[in-house]
Amino acid sequence: MLNLLPSMPMSMRINLFTYAPKVLRPSLRFIPHQCQQYALLSALHSVFKDAIKEGELDFLQDKWLKITITDLDLSWLLSIKDNKFIMAPRQSSLSGTTNISETVSFSAAGDDLLLIAGRKEDPDTLFFQRRLKIEGDTELGLEVKNVIDAIDLDNLPSILHSWVNFLAAQLQQVKQAQNERSRD
Template sequence: MPWLSDVGDAAVRLAATMPEPLRKILRALPPQPPSFVLARLLDRVLLPRLDSPARAAWSGRVVQLDLDDLGLRLRMRLDARGFGVAPAGASPAVTVRSTSAALWRLVRGVDDADRLFFERALVMEGDTEFGLLLKNTLDAIGPLWR
């Protein structure tokens, strides 16, 4: 899916220039539709690269991703079938806040998580041990997209 890199780059450019009325519409969306899209994408690019211990450690844990520039909140968890939308009432074990541009740089391997954390472009809150497990697992896997 090499075309997805172009789509991601275009989405980041769109986020940077999006008019405020459109941002308000995005903020009003329920989290389930964009979370579903992210879960399907993670099933394709991340799940095959997770080993059994990582899958076991992540299983059932809710991860919330807040894209501040878009006003989107994405909530997912891993179970035996793969990534899915987290139930509405489930508390996140970890919340990651970022902009779409910073997240895309991380996913593409342009910047590493430590640099983005240091610059406060990526903020993680919640279960510190689980957050470090996520970060270290993703660091070991390397860029998810090139």
């Protein structure tokens, strides 16, 4: 599928990136929390292993970072404990809450987070355009943002690194095409 993407007409690529969250959103809620936890924590430890080892994320000890992908309705609460990322349990479907509240939260649409991850968009730009929201302890939020800005994407597993770069480049082309069409 990924190999076909560059050869698709731009209108199809625009539709694919526009409708993908709407198609994925209902099915993603059925992915067990343990699977999400394993995948996310594995990726975070891979990317941030040097930062954790050097104590650059110690400021997250006893504090909770909430990350929300708004268009997919996915949220996770993360912290650092014993030099490892930890994830809070899933919110109770009955009460909608956990006993943990976030110290700071980052929220954005999936495509904007993909552009940040692929280094195609600057988090500061998205913040000032109100496409990336940082709420709560702003000083902690700036520390998190600075660590994210400093990460070396080469620490990602090679297949994941390739996918992020490829999809971010495709998405950037789609956004540019959308902007050009809206100006015409």
